[in-house]
Amino acid sequence: MSGAPDPTGPGAPDTAPLRVYFFDLLHLDGRDLLDSALTERLAVMAEVLPAELQVPRRRCETVDEVAAAFTDAVGRGFEGIVVKNLHAPYAAGRRDAAWVKVKPRHTLDLVVIAAEWGHGRRQGWLSNLHLGARDPVTGGLVMLGKTFKGLTDQLLTWQTEQLLAREVRRTAGTVYVEPSLVVEIAIDGLQASTRYPGGVALRFARVLRYRPDKSAADADTLETVRALGI
Structure with missing residues (x-):
């Protein structure tokens, strides 16, 4: 932007609220880089941008190195990592296996x-x-969120039969059930919530499987959930 101050230049405040980072370079001075391999795009970006403005990255040769990079990133407070194919072009507007x-x-x-x-x-x-989740103090259940993800047609059929058999009341769109079915849920983490009484909500929850080997008394407690952190 012409005439805009450089937020990283001399005189910039130490507490600037925003800082720009670049993770890729798709076009430069009339040269289209969309179909170039990631290695080439990174090389060009390194020529025109200082390292401090580029997203931190690490080149890994083995699965163990990827695992170490992942552990380090999470330990430093990042949500995770993006694993990229060094030889892939940029897939504009769509997802593919080159980025995971x-x-x-x-x-x-x-x-x-x-x-x-x-x-x-x-x-x-x-x-x-x-x-x-169970509240060990009151003996009740504290709602943490909802999910419809991870359900196959077969599981939806079974689930509907099982829940209707446990129905205690219903509204126009919801069936409330006897709380006896335990389900294993995968989540990416938690977030603070004023919507749910436990003060936390599940992030990106999805169904892995039902646990017929467990009763409601074996389900995780609210304290266990909160121990994951936000």
């Missing part, structure tokens, strides 16, 4: 409190699950 996001995955055993009827191709199935 890797985030920590936590699992929790939670109790199904209710479920909402599905829409579209899930019409007629109970789909969106209401999930709760």
Whole structure:
């Protein structure tokens, strides 16, 4: 932007609220780099940008090196890493296997409190699950969020039958059930929430499997959930 001050230059405040980082370079001085390999794009970017303005990256040769980079990134407070194919062009506007996001995955055993009827191709199935953790103080269940992700057609059919058999009441779009089904949920983390009474909500929750070997008394507690941190 012409005439704009340089936020990283001399005289810039130490507490600047924003800082720009570049993770790729797609075009430079009339040269289109979209179809160039990532190695070439990075080389060009290194020629025109100082290192402090580039997203931190590490070149790995083995799975162990990738695992070490992931552990280091998470330990420094990042949500995860993006693993990129060095020889791939830039896939504009779509996802492909050249970029893979890797985030920590936590699992929790939670109790199904209710479920909402599905829409579209899930019409007629109970789909969106209401999930709760045990409160060891009150003996009740504290709702942490909802999810409809990770459910196959086969699991939706089974789930609907099981939940209807446990129905205690319903509204127009939701069936409330006896809290006896435990489901294993994968999450990417937690976030602070004023919507749910536990003060936290699940991030990117998805169903892994039901746990018929566990009762509601075996489900994770609110303290266990909070121990994951926000």
